[in-house]
Amino acid sequence: MGKLADRILSRRQIENLIADGKNVIIYDSKVLSVNAWMPYHPGGDKAILHVVGRDATDEINCLHSKEAVQRMQSFVIGRIEGLWDNFKPPIQGGIFRKLGSGNDEASDSTDHELDQPNVPAEISRSPSPSSVSSDDGFLHESGVRHRGHKPLSSASSMTSVDDASPIFDPEAITRRKVAEDLAVYPRVDDATQRKIALKYRELEKRIEQEGLYECNYWAYGRECLRYSMLLAVCIWGLSSGWYMTAAVALGCFWHQLVFSAHDAGHIAITHNYQVDSCIGIFIADFLGGLSIGWWKRNHNVHHIVTNDPEHDPDIEHLPFFAISHRFFGNLFSTYYERILPYDAFARVVVPLQHYLYYPILCFGRFNLYRLSWEHLILGKGPRKGEAAWHRWLEIVGQVFFWIWFGYFLVYKTLPTNWDRFVFVMISHVVTMPLHVQITLSHFSMSTADLGLKESFAQKMLRTSMDVDCPEWLDFFHGGLQFQAIHHLYPRIPRHNLRRTQKLVIEFCKEVGIPYAIYGFYDGNKEIIGRLEEVAKQARIMAACQASMTQKGEYGSF
Structure with a gap:
């Protein structure tokens, strides 16, 4: 087991293992193959399936005791060198290639091009939170986030249900929602997110030292x-x-x-x-x-x-x-x-x-x-x-x-x-x-x-x-x-x-991560506001479908 655990596995080797049906996850630079553990996992199999091909160090640490983490060492089959670039798990639609599939020379980055946030090029590079004006209702100097609802009429993807030709564009709504988050939260790049992960782990140690567990x-x-x-x-x-x-x-x-x-x-x-x-x-x-x-x-x-x-x-x-x-x-x-x-x-x-x-x-x-x-x-x-x-x-x-x-x-x-x-x-x-x-x-x-x-x-x-x-x-x-x-x-x-x-x-x-907190009354207003927003989208979509039916046009949204 010692030699097996010490071997270095490349990204393509790990991809091949997953393509071959192995449930492989990364924990603290170690490669774990957990198929044998799936029927025994007290938290169910689905939780594991969502971290296959990912560095799940933080997920594992936050949900498991030190004793449980120690027992996981028996599933180590190797280790990686350097930082890990996450795969999209198979349960989420990730596609994995076997060795010898004819694509072995392809760049490791190409299989993730479609996994990046789906936003227009001009907003794909988000500003840091400190550069976002506090007047936009999202971020304040305290670091506490109080989010207001933006009127749907301002969205380019929809018009009012009262308009003569209602428009419903779900892809545009998705891009807008992603863009709104990218404008407020730290950059989604390796360096920024790695820094956040390390600070998060440092905080966990401080919490443990202060006896909060x-x-x-x-x-x-x-x-x-x-x-x-x-x-x-x-x-x-x-x-x-x-x-x-x-x-x-x-x-x-x-x-x-x-x-x-x-x-x-x-x-x-x-x-x-x-x-x-x-x-x-x-x-x-x-x-x-x-x-x-x-x-x-x-x-x-x-x-x-x-x-x-x-x-x-x-x-x-x-x-x-x-x-x-x-x-x-x-x-x-x-x-x-x-x-x-x-x-x-x-x-x-x-x-x-x-x-x-x-x-x-x-x-x-x-x-x-x-x-x-x-x-x-x-x-x-x-x-x-x-x-x-x-x-x-x-x-x-x-x-x-x-x-x-x-x-x-x-x-x-x-x-x-x-x-x-x-x-x-x-x-x-x-x-x-x-x-x-x-x-x-x-x-x-x-x-x-x-x-x-x-x-x-x-x-x-x-x-x-x-x-x-x-x-x-x-x-x-x-x-x-x-x-x-x-x-x-x-x-x-x-x-x-x-x-x-x-x-x-x-x-x-x-x-630089906004911390969202509301009073109970304001929190309920936020929920009702979100439900009303989506309800209005539903009415617009229904109006679009009715309009298409009248014109003899058919399609899906």
């Missing part, structure tokens, strides 16, 4: 006290005939529980994989009826390809929501492995999505039940290794949940079917703010692709935003208000995220 168990003790009080109010309400009060208390109980399940899913409480996994299963499955295994598989992909319409399941909500015009084209989801059809129902709902956003989220928990059971029944989680038995424990937890909640609480305790219906609806609708909190930090942020050279740190900060709130209100947001911080360092217990935020703001100022 260490869990404050007293804080979780206070959390458990809050959970117990809410559950006690629910039981008291049921025993006293105050069924609606009990329903609200139960909804609040579920809302608060999710925050600890989130920490456990990231192994951020005890930092012991099995212990935190069992905590997460007990909270999510036994008490909440949701699969932590489903959440892990979904959420790990989200942390790697954040806000990518084709790959991030957390923004793939057709037919109800579309946060990018790209969803209008029957987009293929690599996570769900199927086309997300922009069908007749979506054509009705999406143009109204900014009005329907809050009402639809009231029913979000019901969809999570469906996704949880689909994950467990189909066995989409690991079937081998240390995580394989979790599926069966989760199924036990699901049965337990529906016995205590569905049978004993709803069916046996409540006297009439109407009471049961109202109780279920209220207890589930009360959790709606949680779904707002989850979508708040991403729906209004960039969905543009800036190419393969963009560093992990910049991508996370470009696609995630934080919510500003007083410290006494942290319990309500449960750490989800620090999404940008969390995406950079997901294994930090949420009670330490406020302290970490100060360090990240310093980092953003140093490297």
Whole structure:
């Protein structure tokens, strides 16, 4: 193994391995072939597939403990010299050549020409953030980003739906969105992004030295006290005939529980994989009826390809929501492995999505039940290794949940079917703010692709935003208000995220990355603004299609 790990592999050799079906990733200049690990990976196979052919050093470090990273050394098959130029992973459409294919003499750079940001030549070289005027509503001296919405009427790619000849040009919209990001964020070149990556790693060392990875168990003790009080109010309400009060208390109980399940899913409480996994299963499955295994598989992909319409399941909500015009084209989801059809129902709902956003989220928990059971029944989680038995424990937890909640609480305790219906609806609708909190930090942020050279740190900060709130209100947001911080360092217990935020703001100022933060009210305005923007695009596209149909012209957008 020693000789194998020390051999130098060229770029073409690594490309050949991937073309031959090997899942090869780069970590700290080492080449790892992880096919044998795929069935065992607790975070699911999709998360690995999105870093094939890439330098995944930062992704691996942020999502894994040192012990897990050490175990990965057994998959080392060689090393590289110098900096690595990322391939586009096969799951994202990357094409790889085998040795002897007749193209071996081709330049290594040619296979990436199409992977660069798709923008006009005159704007492909973006200015540094320091040269962007603060009057444009994007960047201020503090390094904190407050983004305003630009009116769609100013876009060359579209005209108003009231115009006689509406125009909808999705490629022009894509180029404009990329151009807007390139005008604000640091240059997407090797030197700039390498500097950001090194500063990001230095910050991680400082965070560790300051003990921010260490869990404050007293804080979780206070959390458990809050959970117990809410559950006690629910039981008291049921025993006293105050069924609606009990329903609200139960909804609040579920809302608060999710925050600890989130920490456990990231192994951020005890930092012991099995212990935190069992905590997460007990909270999510036994008490909440949701699969932590489903959440892990979904959420790990989200942390790697954040806000990518084709790959991030957390923004793939057709037919109800579309946060990018790209969803209008029957987009293929690599996570769900199927086309997300922009069908007749979506054509009705999406143009109204900014009005329907809050009402639809009231029913979000019901969809999570469906996704949880689909994950467990189909066995989409690991079937081998240390995580394989979790599926069966989760199924036990699901049965337990529906016995205590569905049978004993709803069916046996409540006297009439109407009471049961109202109780279920209220207890589930009360959790709606949680779904707002989850979508708040991403729906209004960039969905543009800036190419393969963009560093992990910049991508996370470009696609995630934080919510500003007083410290006494942290319990309500449960750490989800620090999404940008969390995406950079997901294994930090949420009670330490406020302290970490100060360090990240310093980092953003140093490297010139805008740090996006809004108040809860303004953040909601941003989401509604984005949904309204895309809804207007949908109406324009519909008007274009109607106009083409009238003229006897046919085409796709």
